[in-house]
Amino acid sequence: MTTVEIPLTTRKDWSSDQEVKWCPGCGDYSILAAVQMLMPDLGVRREKTVFVSGIGCAARFPYYMNTYGLHSIHGRAPAIATGLATSRPDLDVWVVSGDGDSLSIGGNHLIHALRRNVNLNILMFNNQIYGLTKGQYSPTSEEGKITKSTPFGSLDHPFNPISVAIGAEATFVARTHDMDRHHMQEMFRRAHAHKGASFVEVYQNCNVFNDGAFEGITGKDNRAEMLIPLTHGEPIRFGTNGDKGVIQGADGHLEIVEVASVGEDALLRHDEHHDDPGLAFALSRLSSGPSMPTPIGVFRDVARPEYGESMTAQVDEAQAKRGTGDLDQLLRSNSFWTVD
Amino acid sequence: MTRQTEQLDRVVIRFAGDSGDGMQLTGDRFTTASATFGNDLATFPDFPAEIRAPAGTLAGVSAFQVHISDHQISTPGDAPTVLVAMNPAGLKANMGVMARGTTLILNVDAFDERSLAKAGYAESPLTDGSLSHYTVYEIPMTSITQNVCKEAGVKPRDAERSKNFFALGLVSWLYTRPTDETLAWIHQKFGGKPQVEEANTRAFRAGYDFGETAELFDARYEVRAASFEPGTYVNVSGNTALAWGLIAAAKMASLPLFLGSYPITPASDILHELSKRKEFGVRTFQAEDEIAGIGSALGAAFGGSLGVTTTSGPGLALKGETLGLAVSLELPLVVVDIQRGGPSTGLPTKTEQSDLLQAMYGRHGEAPLPVIAAKSPSHCFEAAIEATRIAVKYRTPVILLSDGYLGNGTEPWKLPDTSTLGTIEPNFAVAPNHENADGTAVFWPYLRDPETLARPWAPPGVAGLEHRIGGLEKADGSGNVSYDNTNHEKMTHLRRDKIAGIANDIADVEVDDPSGQANLLVIGWGSTFGSISAGVQRTRAKGQQVAQVHLTHLNPFPKNLGEVLKAYEHVLVPEMNLGQLSRLLRSEYLVDAKSLSKMQGSPFRAAEIEAAIAEILGA
Ligand code: SF4
Numbered sequence: 001m002t003t004v005e006i007p008l009t010t011r012k013d014w015s016s017d018q019e020v021k022w023c024p025g026c027g028d029y030s031i032l033a034a035v036q037m038l039m040p041d042l043g044v045r046r047e048k049t050v051f052v053s054g055i056g057c058a059a060r061f062p063y064y065m066n067t068y069g070l071h072s073i074h075g076r077a078p079a080i081a082t083g084l085a086t087s088r089p090d091l092d093v094w095v096v097s098g099d100g101d102s103l104s105i106g107g108n109h110l111i112h113a114l115r116r117n118v119n120l121n122i123l124m125f126n127n128q129i130y131g132l133t134k135g136q137y138s139p140t141s142e143e144g145k146i147t148k149s150t151p152f153g154s155l156d157h158p159f160n161p162i163s164v165a166i167g168a169e170a171t172f173v174a175r176t177h178d179m180d181r182h183h184m185q186e187m188f189r190r191a192h193a194h195k196g197a198s199f200v201e202v203y204q205n206c207n208v209f210n211d212g213a214f215e216g217i218t219g220k221d222n223r224a225e226m227l228i229p230l231t232h233g234e235p236i237r238f239g240t241n242g243d244k245g246v247i248q249g250a251d252g253h254l255e256i257v258e259v260a261s262v263g264e265d266a267l268l269r270h271d272e273h274h275d276d277p278g279l280a281f282a283l284s285r286l287s288s289g290p291s292m293p294t295p296i297g298v299f300r301d302v303a304r305p306e307y308g309e310s311m312t313a314q315v316d317e318a319q320a321k322r323g324t325g326d327l328d329q330l331l332r333s334n335s336f337w338t339v340d
Numbered sequence: 341m342t343r344q345t346e347q348l349d350r351v352v353i354r355f356a357g358d359s360g361d362g363m364q365l366t367g368d369r370f371t372t373a374s375a376t377f378g379n380d381l382a383t384f385p386d387f388p389a390e391i392r393a394p395a396g397t398l399a400g401v402s403a404f405q406v407h408i409s410d411h412q413i414s415t416p417g418d419a420p421t422v423l424v425a426m427n428p429a430g431l432k433a434n435m436g437v438m439a440r441g442t443t444l445i446l447n448v449d450a451f452d453e454r455s456l457a458k459a460g461y462a463e464s465p466l467t468d469g470s471l472s473h474y475t476v477y478e479i480p481m482t483s484i485t486q487n488v489c490k491e492a493g494v495k496p497r498d499a500e501r502s503k504n505f506f507a508l509g510l511v512s513w514l515y516t517r518p519t520d521e522t523l524a525w526i527h528q529k530f531g532g533k534p535q536v537e538e539a540n541t542r543a544f545r546a547g548y549d550f551g552e553t554a555e556l557f558d559a560r561y562e563v564r565a566a567s568f569e570p571g572t573y574v575n576v577s578g579n580t581a582l583a584w585g586l587i588a589a590a591k592m593a594s595l596p597l598f599l600g601s602y603p604i605t606p607a608s609d610i611l612h613e614l615s616k617r618k619e620f621g622v623r624t625f626q627a628e629d630e631i632a633g634i635g636s637a638l639g640a641a642f643g644g645s646l647g648v649t650t651t652s653g654p655g656l657a658l659k660g661e662t663l664g665l666a667v668s669l670e671l672p673l674v675v676v677d678i679q680r681g682g683p684s685t686g687l688p689t690k691t692e693q694s695d696l697l698q699a700m701y702g703r704h705g706e707a708p709l710p711v712i713a714a715k716s717p718s719h720c721f722e723a724a725i726e727a728t729r730i731a732v733k734y735r736t737p738v739i740l741l742s743d744g745y746l747g748n749g750t751e752p753w754k755l756p757d758t759s760t761l762g763t764i765e766p767n768f769a770v771a772p773n774h775e776n777a778d779g780t781a782v783f784w785p786y787l788r789d790p791e792t793l794a795r796p797w798a799p800p801g802v803a804g805l806e807h808r809i810g811g812l813e814k815a816d817g818s819g820n821v822s823y824d825n826t827n828h829e830k831m832t833h834l835r836r837d838k839i840a841g842i843a844n845d846i847a848d849v850e851v852d853d854p855s856g857q858a859n860l861l862v863i864g865w866g867s868t869f870g871s872i873s874a875g876v877q878r879t880r881a882k883g884q885q886v887a888q889v890h891l892t893h894l895n896p897f898p899k900n901l902g903e904v905l906k907a908y909e910h911v912l913v914p915e916m917n918l919g920q921l922s923r924l925l926r927s928e929y930l931v932d933a934k935s936l937s938k939m940q941g942s943p944f945r946a947a948e949i950e951a952a953i954a955e956i957l958g959a
Contacts, residue, residue, distance in 0.1 A: 016808065018820065047803040052639070055811075063808050063821065068800035070642055071810025072635075073665050079632035083639030083647065087598045087623055091643070091800055109635070112628035311623055318618035325620030327588055327758045331574065335521070336755070337376045339568040 009040040016066040027178035027204035028057060031125060032064055034184040042192055049092045052081040054106055056098040057132050057206070058125040075106025078113035078122065085119050086308035092192070095122040099140040100130050103159050107139075114170035116307040117196035123188070125178075125202050126161055128290075129210035142289050147209075162284035162299055165199040166277050172196065173280065173299045177203035177218040183296070190298055196306045203290065214290045228256075228286065230297030235267035236283075238293065246286065254282045256293060272301040345516060346559045350409035352417030353511065355504075356434050357426030357447075359392050359402045362504040367404025368750075369508055369525065373517045375575035375752050378565025379408040382870060384416035385748045386942065389605070389688045396458035401433040408515075410564040414716075414870035416749065418945035424507050426450060426481070428459035440473040445510070447503065449482035477556055481506045481547075485539075488546040494539045502536075502543035509547025516562045519548060571754040578717035578746035579606075581753065582676065583613035585724025587620050590646045592725065593732055593764035597622045598645040600636030602629055602655060605688040606744040607678035610650045630658035634675065638662060641671040644768065644799030646728060650676040653695045654684065656739075660703050663737055665811045667707040667835065670786075670795045672731040674724070679743040681941050690941025691745035693866050694917040699739040700895055700924070706832050708839040710734070711895040713741040715869035718753035720746060723892065729764050730842060735794045741894075743916075745943050746867045769796035772804055774817070783807055786819035792845075793838035795819075843896040851904055853887035854880070860956050861908035863933070865891040865921055868914050868944055875914075875949025879957075886953055894921070902929045910956050912936055914944055 014036045022028045039049070049067040053059035055074035062069030072080050077095045085093040095113075102110045102124045113120060129147070130136040136149040140161060144153040165173045172194040176187040184202065191198035203214040217226035228238045228246065237245035237259060245259045245267040259267065274280065280300040287294035319325070353370070357363045364385055371383050384405040393400030407417035422443045425431035427450035438444070448466065456464055465471050466478060485506045489499030505526070512519060523541060530537035551557060576584075590597035597620065601611045615624040623640070627633040634649040641647030651659065656677045666673045679695045681687025695702075699711045710730050714723035720742055727740040772781035773796060783805040786795050798805040807819060815822035816830055851861075864872045869890050876888045889904060891897070905911055905925065911933040913922035919935030926933050936952045938944055 018808075045803070046806055047801055050800050051808075053810075062810070065808070066806055068806050069808030069810075070639075070669075071808065071812065073661055073811055076631060076635045076662065079627065079635030080639035080642075082627075082632070083598060083600055083625065083636030083641075083645075084643045085639075086625065086636075087596060087640040087645045088643040088800065108628055109632055112632065311625070315618045315621055315623065319621070322619040325587070325591075325617065327591060328755075330584060330587060330617065330620070331755045331758070332572070334574055334576070334580075335372060335376060336572055336574040337378070338572050339378070339570050 006043050006045060009046070011036045011040065014039040014046065014066050016064050018063045020064050021060065022057060023208050025207040026057070027127065027206070028061070028125065030178045030181060031123075031184065031202055031204060032061065034181045035188060036065070038185045038188055042189065044092050048090060049094070050084060051094045051096055052077045052084065053096045054101040055132070056101045056130075058096055058098040058204070059101060061096040075101050075104070076109060077101070078106065078109040078120065081120050082113055082116070082118045086311050089119070089308045089312055093120050095120050097122065097124050099124065099126045099128060099161065100138045103139040103161060103164065111164070111168035114165055114168040114197045114199060117171050117304050118307045119196055119309070121188070121191045121198045121200070123191075123200050123202060124161060125204040127204045127206035127210055128213050129206050131206045131209050135209040158289070160284055160288065161201045163281060166281045166284055166300060169277060170197055170199045170300070171304050172198035172301050174199070175201045175203070175296050175299070177214060177296065178205060179218045179220070187298070190301070194301060196304060217290045217294050226293050228293050228295040230270045230283070230295050230299065232270055232272045232298065234270060235264060236270050237267055244293070252278075252282070254286055256286065272298050274300070275302060343557070344559050345562050348561050348563050349411060350407065350413065351422065351515065351561065351563055352405065352407045352420045353422045353424065354403055354405045354420035354434060355424045355507065356401055356403040356430035357504070358395050358429070359388060359390065359400045360395065361402065361426045362501070363402045363404050363426070366504045366508045367406055369522055370511060370517070371406045371750060372575055373512065373522055374406070374408045375573070376521060377518060378568070379563055380411065380413050380566040380568070380752060381406060381408045381575070381750075382413055382416040383407070383750045384745065384943065387689055396427060396429055396455050398429050398433050398459060401429050403430070403434065408563050410566050412566065414873045415943065415946055418947050424511060426503065426507065428456045428461055428465070431465065432459045432461065438474065441475070443475045443477070444471060445477045445479065445507070447481040447507070448478040449480045479510070479550070479556070484546055484550065485543045488542045489539045492535075492538045492542060494535055498535070499539055502539040505540045505543035506547035506550075509544040510551050513548045513551030514557065514560055516560050519544075568752070569754060573752045573754055575750050576718055576753045577609070577748055577750045578714060578720040578742050579609040579678065579748065580613055581718050582714070582720035582724050582742060583610045583617075585721035586614065586648055586674070586728070587617055587622065588721070588758070588761060589725045589728035589764065590622075591620070592761055593646060593728065593766050595644070595646040595732070595766055597648065598637060598640035599624045599648045599650065600627050600633040600640070601625070601650045602627050602633045604630070604652045604655050606680055606747045607650045607652050607655075607676065609747065610676065610678070630655040631662060634659040634662040638666050638669070638671060638673055641673050642669070642799065644797075646672065646674070646732070648674045648676065650678070652678050652680050653682045653686070653698065656695060656698055657702065663709070664703050664705060664707050666737040667703070667709055668811050669809055670735045671737075672735055672797070673737040674727045674731050674740060675737055676740045676742065678747045679741060681939075687941045689744065691743045691867065691943065692916050692939065692941065693743055693868070694920065695741065696865070696894065696917065696920040697923070699741055706836065708836050708895065709736055710738045710839055710842055710893075711741065712738065712893050713866040713891070714746055715866060715890055715892060717746055717749050717751045721753075721756075725761070726892070732764050732766055733794065733845075734792055734838060734842060735797055736839065741866055743867050766797065769798035769805055770802065784818050785809055786814050787817050788834070793834060793841060840896050843899045846893050846896075846898055848900040849889050849891065849898045849904055851887055851889055852876070855885050858885035858887040859909040860912060860953060861887045861889060861905065861910070862912045862914065862949070862953065863889045863891065863905070863921075863925070864914050865894055868916065871944035871946055872914055872949055874946035875944070875953060878946055878950045879953045884957055886957070891921075894924075897928065905929050905931045905933070910934070912952060912956060914938070914949055914952065916943070
């Protein structure tokens with residue numbers, strides 16, 4: 001096997017010449033920077049990288065990456081990317097989406113891409129609002145939210161995106177936030193390394209229509225008390241002095257406790273590779289919104305056959321058995337007769 | 341007894357029974373035996389939407405009509421000359437199309453009181469004299485089948501399921517069909533279940549022997565082989581031919597074929613056929629919905645595959661938004677619509693041509709795209725290649741229209757010489773195509789070929805051609821997002837002109853007007869070809885003049901079409917819709933195109949075309 005050297009690149013190589021047009025102060029800028037700065041480290045080629053998006057503020061992302069890119073239609077990015085990734089297993093395909101795009105109009109495509117385990121890195125920027133259409137509530141907005149379309153408060157019970165992804169049996173599920181570049185990059189790197197569908201929820205501040213939605217947990221002073229870092233193999237604990245932790249009760253449900261009251265050994269050890277998704281799901285239920293201590297990091301990372309690879313294997317197998325397809329034989333595959 | 345064998349030039353047989361009676365299989369087998377025997381033929385499978393509608397009811401009747409002849413034919417026949425009815429409902433549902441003097445072969449075992457009541461007979465038609473104008477054969481098919489199967493240890497209930505093979509054997513005898521092939525087929529198909537194989541074989545033989553020994557029939561009939569051009573033939577359905585056409589087209593273009601599709605009647609057979617053919621590098625993807633079907637196909641097209649999605653009317657509606665994106669992205673894509681009765685779920689298993697205007701206009705914005713239509717089952721092969729050729733050459737989604745009648749109907753097809761199919765050039769972009777002011781070479785995804793107006797197709801993988809495209813309006817040339825109002829108008833014109841320009845790249849319509857004296861032109865599109873041709877021929881046989889044109893290209897129309905239309909005093913447009921093509925012709929060419937409409941879920945009869953022509957010609 002010959003190894004072709006990947007050229008060294010910098011952030012600049014991965015940035016397109018298009019002017020970035022998000023609102024000043026939007027969390028999308030820091031996510032874009034994190035991705036552009038990470039790409040040179042991933043050992044991949046620009047021409048083999050494709051960003052696919054749907055519609056929404058987040059969906060402008062591909063225009064700013066100096067790679068191949070496809071800005072498609074609302075909610076459909078996972079479907080379009082599925083066709084691309086399965087027919088071109090040589091490519092690195094990223095999907096960039098928002099909460100409305102992924103969980104409302106595109107919910108169906110998202111769950112199916114996840115359950116099939118198509119080799120996609122799906123980044124879902126969750127700002128709990130519709131930004132591009134100027135401020136309606138989204139499927140992740142909290143109940144009772146007052147927006148332009150819900151002047152008396154939203155009646156909808158929100159989705160927990162991590163629960164949805166785990167419910168769809170995604171093989172890689174993580175959460176990060178736009179205030180911590182290092183953590184974002186770590187999650188994106190892991191998502192990229194994972195074979196199959198990777199789902200990363202990124203808490204993203206929309207400073208125009210939903211400013212400060214995550215401040216209570218992602219603000220510098222709040223993180224220690226409000227973010228529960230998940231580290232594989234480690235007991236799950238948080239708090240300024242690591243004084244809080246997570247235990248599993250007798251009935252299986254998870255609970256936040258004072259470490260002092262139960263002892264360190266009682267804490268739940270995080271296992272990303274746990275085959276049964278139940279535990280990861282339970283972790284996702286610890287918090288029902290960004291006002292409570294919220295787990296962050298990789299919830300689940302398990303191996304399952306990748307869809308495109310399996311599809312290719314069926315083609316390869318058929319060709320190994322029957323050759324590469326003879327048109328004349330095909331046309332004669334049902335009974336035929338000859339007239340002289 | 342000695343019997344004569346009478347020669348017939350053609351016969352139309354209709355097999356009818358319950359949905360669970362295996363009528364489609366029986367008809368299909370009879371057809372294959374006739375095809376290999378050398379007859380020309382056309383078939384019309386006619387079945388309900390329910391897989392097993394309530395047994396014995398009219399709603400549950402499944403029928404298969406086959407027309408075999410010793411000369412070239414183009415339709416499954418206006419009316420059957422023989423009806424094989426496995427139960428009272430099968431008889432009742434079809435009596436409307438049986439002319440006096442025709443033959444009825446009835447499974448009398450099924451004409452018990454309960455079944456008669458279920459079919460809505462107050463009195464048995466066997467005894468009330470209502471069949472006195474027909475030649476009726478009352479044959480206890482179920483009990484004979486059960487008897488011969490009993491010897492093989494098959495329980496009566498299981499044996500009952502083989503009665504369609506009895507009917508097949510009997511009709512095979514009556515029409516002197518060869519039996520070896522059918523017996524071999526039974527062995528191949530049911531070999532895995534020895535008892536079923538045994539029962540079906542016994543039933544088939546019993547039916548054949550019954551004809552020979554029962555002294556019920558005065559004569560056997562023979563329909564001689566038709567004279568065909570030398571060559572290799574297969575009996576092919578439209579859906580199979582279409583699937584094969586897609587495989588051939590992908591091969592001609594050296595592109596991997598990707599089918600993204602969602603199951604829908606009557607298009608699913610294309611998905612089934614293609615999913616069997618992975619050795620051709622075909623990737624089939626059964627998507628979560630119609631939208632993902634076309635979305636995945638478009639994604640694959642972006643990646644350099646021949647992207648295809650197959651559907652029927654309701655699915656096409658769901659694909660509308662993505663079609664708009666495909667028009668904007670200017671990527672090759674083949675969208676196949678096997679039309680059925682609509683709107684909504686409509687008549688899922690019945691044929692119609694009512695998606696023409698949806699194909700033409702069913703999108704948001706100004707979103708023109710080429711539309712082509714297959715005209716016979718075997719023509720679906722060619723039509724698939726033509727759709728691909730246009731899609732790839734012009735970087736555009738193409739809608740290929742077929743319908744339930746073409747999709748399921750079959751006809752003998754002389755196989756093409758595959759070495760002469762030619763090639764389709766994908767002409768992928770390989771290098772930057774534009775120089776910036778500072779001298780750097782860049783790739784402009786919307787810099788068009790001046791002749792075809794096609795843009796470059798640059799699948800990911802080539803360094804230096806990285807580009808971003810999307811559904812937002814793009815600047816002419818660079819393809820960057822542009823909200824500039826005059827640029828939008830220019831791009832709208834360019835997209836229109838690109839599609840209109842395809843008229844320079846398709847053949848003129850051929851006018852079939854042997855005498856050159858006709859003043860009536862009958863023009864059709866799609867699956868009406870057979871019926872219109874037969875109606876036109878009947879008119880000519882009466883000594884009258886009529887011209888015929890049949891369209892494969894519906895957008896753009898062939899260049900000479902306007903001139904052709906204007907040369908005739910009368911223009912008649914038979915369609916299985918409320919006049920969609922006639923509306924297009926009227927608005928495009930300002931001609932008085934008269935619509936002949938039929939919306940009954942079945943193809944035109946030749947007689948209906950003939951009558952409509954006669955009305956105009958005043959004969
Ligand atoms: S509307 Fe909100 S999410 Fe959209 S660009 Fe502006 S700040 Fe960002």
